[in-house]
Amino acid sequence: MAQRSRQRKPDPPDSAVLLPFATMPVAQPPPPPRPFVGRDHDQAQILRQLNQERVLLLTGIASSGKTALAATMIQQSAHPRYWLPITADFTDSAEAFLWRLAQPLAERHPDTWQALHQVRQAQWNYPPFVLFQMIMAAYDRSAEEILLCIDGLNRQLEPALVSLLRELGEHIRSTQHLPLKLLLVGRSIPYRLKPWPTLTLTGINTDALIHWAWQLGVALDQPAASMLLQQTAGLPGILEPILLALRTQPDLLATMRIVDQLAVRQFFSEIVQQLSSPEKHMLFACVREAVPVTSITYDQLVTLTALEDQHLVHTNTNQIVALHPLLQLVIEQHIARE
Numbered sequence: 001m002a003q004r005s006r007q008r009k010p011d012p013p014d015s016a017v018l019l020p021f022a023t024m025p026v027a028q029p030p031p032p033p034r035p036f037v038g039r040d041h042d043q044a045q046i047l048r049q050l051n052q053e054r055v056l057l058l059t060g061i062a063s064s065g066k067t068a069l070a071a072t073m074i075q076q077s078a079h080p081r082y083w084l085p086i087t088a089d090f091t092d093s094a095e096a097f098l099w100r101l102a103q104p105l106a107e108r109h110p111d112t113w114q115a116l117h118q119v120r121q122a123q124w125n126y127p128p129f130v131l132f133q134m135i136m137a138a139y140d141r142s143a144e145e146i147l148l149c150i151d152g153l154n155r156q157l158e159p160a161l162v163s164l165l166r167e168l169g170e171h172i173r174s175t176q177h178l179p180l181k182l183l184l185v186g187r188s189i190p191y192r193l194k195p196w197p198t199l200t201l202t203g204i205n206t207d208a209l210i211h212w213a214w215q216l217g218v219a220l221d222q223p224a225a226s227m228l229l230q231q232t233a234g235l236p237g238i239l240e241p242i243l244l245a246l247r248t249q250p251d252l253l254a255t256m257r258i259v260d261q262l263a264v265r266q267f268f269s270e271i272v273q274q275l276s277s278p279e280k281h282m283l284f285a286c287v288r289e290a291v292p293v294t295s296i297t298y299d300q301l302v303t304l305t306a307l308e309d310q311h312l313v314h315t316n317t318n319q320i321v322a323l324h325p326l327l328q329l330v331i332e333q334h335i336a337r338e
Contacts, residue, residue, distance in 0.1 A: 026103055029071040029083040029149070033236070035215045038208025039069050045199060046073060046183070050147075053197045055169045055182045057153075059189055060201030061311035061324065062271060063237025069201065070149050070185045079145040080104075086152030086161075094128050094160035101168070102135045104146070112138035132164065136171055145179045153186025153193070155309060162190045169196060188309040200311070203234015212239075218246045224253055231258040233325055238264055258326065268330040271312070278303045283323065286313065287331045291321045 046069075049056045060066050074081045082104045086092050091100045099116075106113045112134060119126055139146070150165070157165075165184070172180045189198070204212070206225045213220035220228075220243075232238045241263050246252055258264055272280060282303050285291060293315050296304060304321065307313045316322040323331070 026106075027083050027085050027100070029074045029151075030067060032072040032075055033068050033240075035212060036068065036072055037212045037215070038204030038236075039065070039072070042069060042199065042201060043073065043076075049197050049199065050181045050183065053173065054180070055173050055196055056184070057189055057193060057196050057198040058183060058185045058201060059153075059187065059198060059311070061233075061235065062187055063235040063267065064201045064203065064311075065236040066185050066187070066201050067151055068236065070151060070183060073183065074147070074149055077147050079147055080108075081147040081149065084148055084150045086150065086157070092152075092161065093158060094164045097161055097164060098128060098131050098135065101148075102131075104148075105135065105138050108142065109138040128160070128164065129167075132167060136168075139180055140175070140178055142179050145181065147181050147183065149183045149185065151185040153184055153189055155188040155190055155306070157190055162192050165190075166192050169193070187311070188306075203229065203232070204236060204239075205229070205234065209234070209239065213243055213246070216243050216247060218243055218250075220246075227253070228258070231325060231329075235326075238267065238326065258329075264326060265330055265333075268327050271310075271327070272331075276303075276306075279307055282307065282321075283312070283327070283331060284335070286321045286323055287328060287335060293319045293321060296321075 046056060046058065058066055058070060071083075074083055084097075084100050084103075086097065091097045102113065102116055105116075116131065116134065119131070153165075169182055169184070172178055172182050184193070184196075206222065206229060209225045209229060210220050210222070213225070228239065228242065232242075238258070242252075242258065242261070272283070275283070278300075282291075282300065293304075304313065311324070312327055313321050313323050322328075
């Protein structure tokens with residue numbers, strides 16, 4: 001009687017049915033920009049840090065060229081390399097990103113890849129940490145060096161995913177024989193990952209800008225290049241449309257301000273829209289008057305740290321909160337229109 005009343009276990013799903021996470025396409029890095037200039041020193045520093053530490057965070061303000069640099073490093077790597085982006089609403093959860101991390105195993109260790117599919121299809125409720133251990137055990141068997149690049153870090157990542165990334169980095173750094181290297185890329189770094197070695201990408205210099213312009217067929221002298229860098233802080237993502245415009249409008253620099261360009265205003269407007277109310281309030285306050293760091297309250301310090309994490313402000317030599325120069329001009333224009 002007890003046997004008849006015992007519920008029958010449900011049949012596992014058909015082997016052809018896979019979760020979307022397990023069947024998502026292998027991500028490819030974006031094509032590196034052509035030409036790619038001004039980053040020789042940064043590339044050498046990344047290679048040196050990865051050889052020494054095996055884990056490196058690459059960060060910087062939007063349009064500083066982080067993804068372009070990482071994509072170039074991936075393309076130039078002589079070893080197997082894999083692009084593992086964190087995509088909103090797709091791979092921004094720990095479970096989904098585990099499958100992204102496991103994707104290279106499909107070609108390198110198909111036995112582990114198949115075992116992961118069987119676990120998922122059978123609906124065995126394994127904790128994510130167990131699946132992570134299966135994945136890392138497979139990577140441990142690799143006979144050659146592998147470079148993993150994770151793009152899309154930000155401070156809003158769910159805690160479970162941050163914990164997973166932390167475990168991944170610590171595993172790579174603590175396992176001496178593991179042939180893995182990890183490059184993590186993002187505009188702002190989750191707090192738990194900040195102790196790791198970090199390279200903050202800044203703008204390109206004058207010589208690089210002149211060389212870039214020359215390769216695009218634009219004659220740019222030293223004073224013009226210095227003016228452009230002063231207004232853009234050397235951000236490649238803002239300089240590129242300006243250089244392209246100069247190809248057909250060589251007199252453009254004499255008649256315009258960078259901040260007057262629609263693309264520039266839209267770029268920084270989108271950044272400001274994504275900020276919290278306290279963050280916006282602090283930015284506008286810093287434009288209206290000098291704000292000494294010594295006058296900032298504890299609550300404001302939290303906001304200031306968040307803005308610094310996104311590379312929108314910094315503390316200058318006079319201990320005054322200073323904004324990114326283009327962001328300063330955009331907000332000044334907004335205040336003038338009020």
